[in-house]
Amino acid sequence: MDLRPSGDQQQLTEAFSDLYGDLVTPETVRAAEPIGHQPSLWNRLVETGAVDMAVSAEDEGGAASLLDLALVAERHGRCLAPAPLVEAQVAARLLARLPGACPEAALEAVLAGESLVTIAVRPPSGGTAGLVPAGAVADQALVLDGDRLLLVPLAGRAELVRNLASLPLADVALSDGDPVVLEGPEAVGLFRHALDEWRVLTAAALSGLASAALEIGVAYVKERRAFGQPVGAFQSVAHRLADRACEVDGLELLAREAAWAADADPGRFAELAAMALGFAADTARDVTYDALHFHGGYGFMLEYPIQLYFRRARGWAAVLEEPAASFRAVTGRADGAP
């Protein structure tokens, strides 16, 4: 067992911390609302190779493991970075696994920085892919319609749906002319694996979000005084934050373990991915609730950054599924033996 990121992983996360530190502040996060997209940040991420690194070396990328990507997603989540990094990485990895010329060309355009491809995480219903993550800013979306995997062009078809989490979500009406890139069980299997990668990276992003929200809450209750002492000296406050600290630490371990399992323990990957997303959604919800609540009235003001965390904590995982659905997926895939 070794819970320390490797030297390379530390360098990687430091590089991304620096990048986010330079470009993202609560003010830029606010300024990017309601669409939730900061083009200057996205361009920098693409230039830095944040999407290239997601695909393996033979596809000319930087060959990062899912665990490497999860560590980056934590940094992304910590600052609520308004950029569709997780979707773009997952979509690029899926394109790289697809046979044929059409996905290859699409991936080439992605790696050249000419195109942004996202993934519709939920199955379409009534001919519409609903709330496609990054749909409002992407050029194309991978959509699984039954057992047909489509690469849907979005230009002129995807309107922003304003939402609680200020995410660039869009409803996309499918058309008969949308190109099918793969059909049948293989398409379903590859798409499911991509969804599990999305679950893990979103869990990691929520882990970063939850951890930052806890730090903000803790810093506030150390500073703010009431009845002659710091608010954080009251056990009614301290004890709730202590409960949240267990969950935040547990989430970090679980999301990293799930990402590690992609290569090291593939038999458990899907199960751990579902666990990680369900636990991440619960944890991010609860920690932002308490961190905001312990700000008192100031927490309710739009001026304080904690509300930015509160809203995104409720949106990132819910784009795919509610925690109950994640937890049901754990059972569905496991053999049941403890």
Next chain:
Amino acid sequence: MDFGLGERSERLRAETRAFLDEVLTEELLQECHRSGVNHHPRFSKAVSERGWLALGWPIELGGQGRSPLELLAHNEELQRRNAPTYGIGTTMMVAQVIALLGEPGLKELIIPRALAAEIVIALGFTEPENGSDAAAAATRAVRDGDGWTITGSKMFTTNAHIADYVFLLARTDPEAPKHRGLTTFLVPMNQPGVEIQAVRTLSGERTNITFYNDVRVGDDLRIGEVDGGWKVMGAALAREHSGGFVGEQQRLLTDLLAWAQETTGPDGRHRIEDPAVTERIGRIRTEIEVSLLLQRRGAWLGSEGLEVRGKGSMAKLFSTERLERQAAAVLELTGPDALRSRDEPTALRDGGFEYAVRHAKGTTIYAGTSEIQRDIIAQHALGLPRPT
């Protein structure tokens, strides 16, 4: 990063499983259940003969010098199978404190017999008037010639009725600040002035209240320095606080899965097809995974010589609080038949669901209440100010 416990740990885990398959018979578990005592001499002897009572001790002290991660893999299996290890745990914890801080004569008296599973040592910290605030102990030890006279009472001295000794925290200087006037002793149980009364608990486990009326203890049975008892306690409690409660969750899950597969609902479908049941199973599996991860992190930090304080408490707090919630949720999910008690032929899963509710309650109280764990986490992991 690597989330595996390593090859050596997994080998020991496999050996432990094989050992438990052979030694931990249904009959032996039934005997423990009937007596309400989480200790069985035949089991302890078998562990001793295997050389596993002091796995983590250095080889020169009679141990095997195993790493914290190997120890954890071994303990995870013992917990999962509900092996009767409480008596072993308290005995070896005190023996280890004696190995660290005891005089040579005391080491000679205790350690070989502890390693041979010939003695049981119970813990005597809590008193009728103080629990979490262990340093408020009022039991007195007064100098008496070359020894000491002890007067007072200790509460929840589990296994005292089968123990050879109680590891007792006593006040030797009532004038000193409370942490500085304490001394620890090893009090032999089989002597005049010691009285033991059974205390029955919600989970069916037997514990005791023990009374000490002018009990004589030689100075050779003192552990650590006079008035230095709090330091000795620190060495002992460091071990108690860092464990999680995963086995209870795993056994509850096993019962729930079996019930869900065996039982049909009013619509004739198996319970396992009910989304509320599959959701609960998924939640419990997730909470087991997180409990294991927090527990393993504690062991890993220990093996790296890194600070565990605060983080060790997270494993205990998270695992026990979630266990309580799981037990309550499962009792509601499984319906009225879950109320039928163990030993009733009509009980569901041998009464495992109603038992879980009773047993879980204790886990958030003993070995440091949830409130104590939260104080430790708030101060040491979050850096919050101490409550005033």
